[in-house]
Amino acid sequence: MMFRFVFIVITFLLFSCQKEKQFTKIDYSGIVFENNLDYTENLNPYTYRNFYNGAGVAMGDINNDGLIDVYLTGNIVDSKMFLNKGDFKFEDITKIAGLACENVWSTGSTFADINGDGFLDLYVCKSGSPDGEKRYNELFINNGDLTFTESSKEYNLDILGLSVQSAFFDYDKDGDLDCYILNNSLRSVGGYDLIENQRLIPDSQGNKLLENREGKFIDVSEQSGIYTSKIGFGLGITLSDYNEDGWTDLFISNDFFEKDYMYINNQDGTFSEKSEEYFHSLSLGSMGADSADLNNDLLTDLIVTEMLPKSLERKKTKAIYDSFDKYQRALSKGYYHQFPRNVLQRNYGKDGFLEIGRYSGISATEWSWASMIFDMNNDGLRDVFIANGIYKDLLDRDYLSYMANEERVRNLIKTEKEVIKKLIDVMPSQSVSNIAYQNMGDFNFIDASVKWGLDQSSFSNGTAYADLDNDGDLDMVVNNVNMPVFVYKNNNNNFNRKSISFNLTGEKSNLNAIGSKIILKYGKTKQSMSENFPSRGFQSSISNRIHFGVGNVNQIDSVTVFWPNNKVSYYTNLKTNQIHDLNQNDGIVTVLNDNSNEGLQLTLKTLDFKHKENHFIDFNRERLLPYMVSNEGPALVNADVNKDGVSDFFIGGAKNQVSTLFLSDSGTYKKISAPFEINKASEDVEAVFFDSDNDGDMDLYVASGGKAFSQYDYNLNDRLYLNDGFGNFELSINSINFSKPISTGTVSVSDYDLDGFEDLFIGERFNPTVYGLPSSGYLFRNNGDNTFTNVPTKIFNDIGLITSSKWEDLDNNNYPDLVLAGEWMAIKIYLNDKGDFSKVEPFDVDSSKGLWQDIELVDVDNDSDIDIIAGNLGSNTFFKSEMRMYVNDFDSNGTIEQIICQKINGLYYPILDKDELLKQLPGLKKKIFYYKDYSLASMKDLFDKYLLDNSIYFDLDTTETSLFINNNNQFTRESFPSEIQYSSVYDIETINNNELNTLSVLFGGNQYLVKPQYGPYDASKGWLVKIKSNNNKSDFLSVESLNIKGQIRKFAPLKMNLFLTAINNDDLKLIEINEK
């Protein structure tokens, strides 16, 4: 092992009088380059789809002088090679090196020592119009004297296509570098995008996997399971060992309608595409991507960029969304769940990836190309840089509807000269700032673009980073369209925030040990992981020197290197602020640990009941709704109804599906459906077992709800079934009478008047035809003879969109009090004064307006009062606190509208797309004819004051799933751990373990039926949170995934560690948690 000292440039002393930003744009470096793109009548974004995709940056030390050199590709302009002379001085050696690639459209490039002679070679991808000399991709073999020899034909690498980027890596572990070439399809987009099985049709111009066989690259795409079809619109190759099996996997991000590919290495020379197994949500028009560990759990996370604008204002003018119908159709044709936004896929190990881009706040960064994940401030957490901008706003809505039109296009039809050019002339052009996200830990990021000096407005594409001046921090080069390249020097204070870097020396023809993984342990509890894969981001590649920011530590306790050939090296006590040379020869062959013992050990059994949701699209009835509310079933409850000591359970059917009772029968279950057959047209969403007729057994109340009904439909009526004591149920008619059919959201049981008979509270979910108007609660007193009286009180009238009701005695008068929650409402407390609710004014829990789906009442902090656990929409959403929903008939045509708004600078702006709002309120088009007008219009601008003043509205305090700690019936809100906020919560169950003084809380949720512009809530597989409760204090001990796929609606705990899970539109599951 060897190491070299790093020269720490003492810049902070020189500049200590002025506050320096993290990065400074350097103009004196000698890197003079501008990717100028002038559109012409023949070459422009209409004739060439990838016209404004820009070019890339490749970094590598081509002369082994320890200084990393920079190669910049140009599209129309020549590419350039800059030799690093140290101290941020570079020399243009393009000419002698022979690397200009003149007169051909160059895209991505990457350095790799392909012939294993110790010098980095360069591979340049070409694109653009398919003619011209040297249009094929070129391989420049490094002669070792700063000159190169073009040898692509010799190596079989003279590939001709719309190449975007290449990656060299050893997929079959035979010791040499193989090659993946990303070729964008020649086929034009449009018209055929929803046809099934297109990706199975091979195409000679498509993507390629090439195996290196003694210096000749042989196309093995088909036999290794790589798709080469015409719908491959790849823009990014992102390599990593995603499943931690020691073999390199491939992630390909595809633009347009094609889904991204996750090629998992089968360890036998083949790959299997498993995107649908590993991910739930993908980005739609995927661009560049990068993978790295963002939370130091040693698992590689993934960020893929898209094109969603950042502000609501720009979203309204520059983004086009698929309709829900089109999304569903694409889904049915095999294009999976794709959405127009950046995604952050958190690697959750054996539970797959959870998409949490909206939680992290990185999902909208304008038209984004490169995402680069690296530690910009050496604090030990990798940050994210996103290069963005498009020289012409191709998707400007006003341009598309009103400017690209009229005479110009009429001329176009007449095929006059120079019309396309004129068409593009009027296309808006707006540069935007790149974005740097500082990693604050736990997948929280802040936009540090301004703070770090990276906020220059630009049209940026490929980006690469490296420590260009060997001072211990990572500098950056950004290639721009029609602007000089950005060279950023990192001004990190490397005495306070240190780093450690590694040069890896491999074996055979993989001399740079590409594919290695390094794990650091330091500072007692800290760890970090990085992999050696140079091709990254967008059309770019980084050097193969691996850098770790480590904060203020002087040495690294241990460094483990997992070499590509399964050897492992282990080093201890390496000094920081140094570059260490590590050699594969030091390694010993080791069998990798099996990690499958980590996390919860679960046994999952599928039971013989599949909930089948009826086909109903809420948006077709109420088109302004953001997500559906018609799929909130099934009901699931358990009790011992035949008194054999074994829990029986009831599960509700969706509309047109019969509900079923599972009755225990000598060690197994009988399925009973006869009593429920007649009501199969009802959607059974809630149920409760209780003793209705006071005969000592469990009767069954089944609550029907849903939205696929008229408000007058008798199928909305709830039913009561009486138990004969042996588990035989019979419908009891006329015991409970409502004044009208209601869509039930909750039912709860309590003997609220302490007369010995169990009473019922029933909460109305919504008016099925008008979402948003507050609905009411109904209290039914049990008369003791199986008849119920609706308690005449007005206090439960028009409460809200009620989803949950729970009873506990909050004020220690022995009478149970009622707690209610729902969507767009506060958690409400109704204190029970000796069986009377009319005496005490009900009150709202402070700061509790949310989108609640379920609450639990339990003493969490063990201080003998009742706290509230409440399940909300979560934080992985475009919904924010301070949102407001206005409800009114805004155009006086007899139909009620709901307009959800985001608050910006004290004014409320609709979150809706203009077309969506105007289809509902066409009269508004007079006020807001252009998309630009709409983007600037608040509710006050759209509607007159009288109308707004007479609208009802609902606010949101929080979207977080929360814990409300009780202190004399004053509640303080706390957030549950971040993972619980990754998705919506529909059910909460608590299990007390008195011995350990812990409380286990199960959270289940997800909602898939959301309009594409907002995106589904799918980043939960059920969670188990353990809370340690001590006097007046509660600590979250652990958060573990239950690994249940689907939209969980109800848990039913049968025993400690054994529970049923009801999933909407899926099989009923029995889950056992095995003690380790």
Next chain:
Amino acid sequence: MKNRYLIILLIVVTGCQSNDKYKDSLNDPETFQYAIKSLTDIIVYDIFSPPVASRVYVYPTIAAYQVIQKQNDSTYLDLAGQLKGLDRVPDNKNEKVNYNLAAVHSFFTISRKLIFSEDKLNNAQDKLYDKLRSEGLPRSVMNASFEYGELVANHIMNWANKDNYNQTRTFSKYTIRNETEFWKPTPPDYMDGIEPHWREIRTLVLDSADHFIPKPPLEVSLNSNSEFNNQLMEVYNIVNELNDDQAGIAKFWDCNPYLSHHRGHAMFATKKITPGGHWIGITAIATRKSNSDFAQTINAYTNVSISLFDAFISCWDEKWRSLTVRPETLINEFVDEKWVPLLQTPPFPEYTSGHSVISTAAALSLTKIYGDNFDFVDTTEVEYGLPIRKFNSFIHASEEAAISRLYGGIHYRMAIDEGIIQGRKVGNYINEKLRTIK
């Protein structure tokens, strides 16, 4: 009190000039043609779907007709009592009113309510009024005419507002049915189906939307012996073997108000007049060629726009009843996944063909007024980059419009044949019931 003097002064000044040129302008039918053309341009700019465009044409035209009818009640019949729910418009009591100006003004006033780009309409209107003023239009005549024009416009608008248009804006969207035979959104934009509840709009002359229900479409079957399959393959083969003449016919009658073109992420759109707009254009040609006077011109537009309006309702009623799948959907799925029709498939069910129904009905209205052997040169599409076409009669043109949808690859033959029959029934019925000339 300064203002009063100013006004008096103005009156004196203008009074002295005694320029009567405005009278010629107001008697010139081109003044009304100008108003119609202004409306057409805005309809194109604002992007209205074909059925909605027919509504934007009809109410302003009816208002203009009702004004003109008051002046010529010896020649023209009141539409009150003839059109559903329409009461007599108020009489004019001011002798200063120029009826032609009042007609144009009521036309603009209602148009403004129905379109979105009010600025464009105001510009068009101001340009005309400025010209009239410069030609000596007395302020008193202008004010009186405007007053009466607005009075009639209000009356017509109150009636128009009861046609259920506002209510239907929020009726439920069509829920896509997965079975093969049902209509599904089509490439490249997969737009939602347009106006699934247009049958709920009040008809003008027809008893109801389902007054003339065409015979049901052929049963969708991909069995190679079935008649439906024959017709499906006919669409496929005709488009694949189209000659220049057929392609020319298809493009001439495309009349797609918003046609999107995709080039990767880059897109652009072209806008054209709607099918109804094309027949408004033919009406302009016919009125000019026949040297119709001001009132005759309005009469022709009124007959045609009423026919178009009811024909759209009748056709849309059938479209959203039979929900027939478009040829493009079936051909892509079962025959040739790469096949693209010559014309972009419009976003609504296939059966019956809208162009066939409305063109036939409109042609019958024009035939009633101008006769069967009315040859003309159709220049309507020239400004949208298409050539001219010559026709022997209105029916000749309507037949070509109908068959163009087969050449365009967007309709089966059954939708055209039955569409013509449906259009004939609608047109004949309207010709029989609606009487404008004594």
